[in-house]
Amino acid sequence: MERAALLRRLTWQTGTVIATTVETPRVKTIALAVPDWPGHRAGQHVDVRLTAPDGYQTQRSYSIASAPGDDYLSLTVERLDDGEVSPYLVDELRGGDELEFRGPVGGHFVWDEEFGGPLFLVGGGSGLVPLRSMLRHHRAIGSQVPVRVLCSARSLESLIYREELMKRAADDLIDVSITLTREAPSSWRGYRGRIDPALLSTAGWAAAEEPLTYVCGPTAFVETAAAGLVALGYDAGRIRTERFGGTGV
Template sequence: MKTIALAVPDWPGHRAGQHSDVRLTALDGYQTERSYSIASAPEGDCLSVTVERLDDGEVSPYLVDELREGDELEFRGPIGGHFVWDNDFGGPLFLVAGGSGLVPLRSMLRHHRAIGSRLPVRVLCSARSLELLIYRDELMEMAARDLIDVSITLTREAPSSWRGYRGRIDPALLSTTGWAAKEEPLTYICADRICRDGSGRLGGLGPRRTTDPDRTLRRDRGVTTMRPLDGNAMAGVMHDLFGRDMTTMGYKCTSCGRTGVVAEMVVYMSGPGTVARCRDCDAVLLMLTERHGMYCIDAPGMPQTVLPPA
């Protein structure tokens, strides 16, 4: 992991939880682009992103190993209006993260501190080991504040003196570390994998204002991945095609009638293209393919859409 501070000319400002796109161009003209959550608060002096190095990645090895002070990047953002937090949204807050999923939640925590919010916050984060927990020192400093409670679970290695939680995040741990349902918490989840109960549903969160449990925001990917993402994974290319942030575009699934926005779709990205499915019935909503620099979009499952403002 590496946190990179960026000076972005004419940056319009961002909201806590948004992400940005980084595009690299090779000498032969080949371009590749990846999206990264913004780690800094809107009030920060500079923009920062935290990059997880993937051995088979096209962008992250360069950002982690090769990028030097003064180098220039093609940078676009901010993007995404679904997974954001403002103080006006209220609370209490329950922030749940696994691994690099902590990045956008760190932006929320820093924003919470910068504006002097009095809303109580509980944080649950998992890591393979204490050494691999990103922002570890900062989390400990935040936990010393009266309004923020931090819980950590280690999934693989733990020191012999460890008195925290062990194992993956599951409904029981969510119930133990989160808020009671009567508190009506506002919950944000950014994790690759959370164990569910026997019904296949995620338990332990209460009935209201809970973000989709499978959302995996802005992880660097290789050329091919069949890991389910959310609709924010399509933000960059759709912005190129339509000239606006399309993650807030509304739709209605023709198979089950679910209504939602693009950011809520379940997305699978592979070499040939991208498939977006309905989160409720798994019907194909949208297919996006590229061939020889030209894009083809087919939307068999969402003929009714509501475009966001330009």
């Protein structure tokens, strides 16, 4: 009986928009109140479905930005100019609106505390979204797993979660490295340029420490990072990747 109860198809449900937060000119975080949210694992995502007045439906998958224990379910969405779903979510959606979605889904790109670490989180552009869920979860449960984070963004203005990342960097267990690929302020003391093995080596762990690595970003970014990590001697079996179709970093 118990097993039969678990085998359920996913059902679409509705959340109410509590607030939207502008992360960058192209990116917003949408906080949703969801009745009976079953909870999720850090790194999972949901499918969002929009229905036009003529009945046409389209859906996209978005990573969950909030920690499992947060009050609201948050999604961070980057506006793609030729997108069918993201322009509505970023430009039109307002507090009080309802949003249809199903989830949580995904069991590969997730971090549970028993997986241990040390953790190396590598995010390009809005690839930081599921990594933010992991970082928040890490803090919420008081995990003692040491974490290194490497963020790649085009510019400081296009780096999402800027303030939150800076705050978390004050934690002894958390190291945050940022590289800016297109433009950096003259006073910038972080890294510049695209990720490469040298930067991964500096910002990450020695392979001998057997880090558990999560890489999320546009396809080319993930391929570069994963190949670089393997070249540095990282165990490919402890590198988890998620690629999405966002804009470049």
